Amino acid sequence: MxxxxxxxxxxxxxxxxxxxxxxxxxxxxxxxxxxxxxxxxxxxxxxxxxxxxxxxxxxxxxxxDKTSLLSDEILLNILSKIPKSQRNSIFLVSKRWLNLQGRLMRSIKLLDWDFLISGRLFFRFPNLIHVDLVNGCLISPRNSGIVCTQKIVSFNVGSDIGGRDWFLDEKFVLNADEIDEGLRVLANGCPNLRKLAVVNTSEMGLLSLAEECPTLQELELHMCDDQVLRGIAACQNLQILRVIGMVEGFYSYSSFVSDVGLTILAQGCKRLVKLELSGCKGSYEGIKAIGQCCQMLEELTLCDHRMEDGWLPALSYCENLKTLRFLSCKRIDCNPGFDEHMGSCPTLEGLHLEKCQLRDKQSLKALFSVCREVREIVLKNCWGLDDDMFSTASICRRLKFLSLEGCSLITTVGLESAVISWKQLQSLEVISCNNVKDSEAMFSVLKDLRWKPDTKSSLSASLTGTGMANRGGKFFKKNDWKSLPGA
Known part of the structure; x- marks a missing residue:
């Protein structure tokens, strides 16, 4: 009723x-x-x-709630002291603690693009300074149990995938207009943004980001080309830049970064301290422009580069370069030119080569010539590096630290001959180099030695006296066979 x-x-x-x-x-x-x-x-x-x-x-x-007597500032200060691994469970206490968790978060990896466009991202996490949009830019099934992982990105894929170059085809990535709209929303919601990673943006998206986020210091651009780099000049305070152009089998993209883009980058980002070029084309002129304009550049990384022949001497224009890295490069420079035109990097301290193909002696010799003032050389899992190739490193007279890992073609003789030429060498690290035998090596002048050259000999040495290293019938004595059951 x-x-x-x-x-x-x-x-x-x-x-x-x-x-x-x-x-x-x-x-x-x-x-x-x-x-x-x-x-x-x-x-x-x-x-x-x-x-x-x-x-x-x-x-x-x-x-x-007894904690209600504490102000948000005091409680935030207390919760910030808790290890990050324990925060997720603690913030389930109440809605207030959940909101405080959002205020503590500074970094996030976006998985749902709608979460950004709707503005819920900023309501939930108002103090973000580092946003990774890479996975959010990809169109992939969320309920799939198939995960594709590469050092660049990791995401879910469906079972209906086929073909060779399917990874980041156009149908698997949001179009540039959608990405630009997301960047405009992000710029308005995170004016204090300092670090960003994004895929398939355009020049206009970067311009809107640069206008609203003057504190942006670190930027990672996937599927980048020359046109995109035109908008990067507005990022006046950019210090760390990672440009990813073509990646074989993953980024099937028609455009690429060339000397034009490298020159635009050099003229617009004069405060760069760290630069990584992955899958980028270019030549002597592009690297020269970077060296001349980016006077503060200290670290340069080249990953799977597509540089034209003769680009290597341009490294001498990077007068303040301290660290030079080559990652997964199929070649260094097939035609570097004459040695007298090489020049050198006077402030270079570290040269790192990892998963590179070092089969051209002239190319490797030219690289060591440009880096002859280096103090540290790290060679890890490089193919084709034998004693003859390794001997070209003897030009680096000021070397103090050498690390070799997974260099199976280098022998003890080749290593000793090179070490003798380095009068200032103090530290040596040899790991998993099967042709370097520890019983044959004598390096008494070194101050620091880390020695794990031959995994097989190390195993046999650890089994000495146990009898486990013997084969077949030698494991038993002849008289022991009669005592065995059924003998």
């Missing part, structure tokens, strides 16, 4: 009576503390009194 508008709602009047509600809650609390004594009829005694002293109980006491 419904109540007329003139008649008061009895239930609402009863709920407004706080004293009555507190009395009910108090009675419930008393019953919960009452000892359960059975009467003769087998029923619980309601009139029995609790043995403990009950304080005044109200609705406020029932739902009170």
């Amino acid at each position: 419904s109540c007329s508008p003139e008649e008061p709602n009895q239930n609402s009047l009863w709920l407004r009576n706080k004293k009555a509600l507190n009395h009910i809650l108090f009675t419930m609390r008393v019953r919960s503390l009452t000892p359960k004594k059975q009467t003769q009829d087998g029923l619980l005694s309601i009139n029995s009194q609790p043995t403990c002293k009950i304080k005044d109980f109200t609705l406020t006491n029932l739902v009170s």
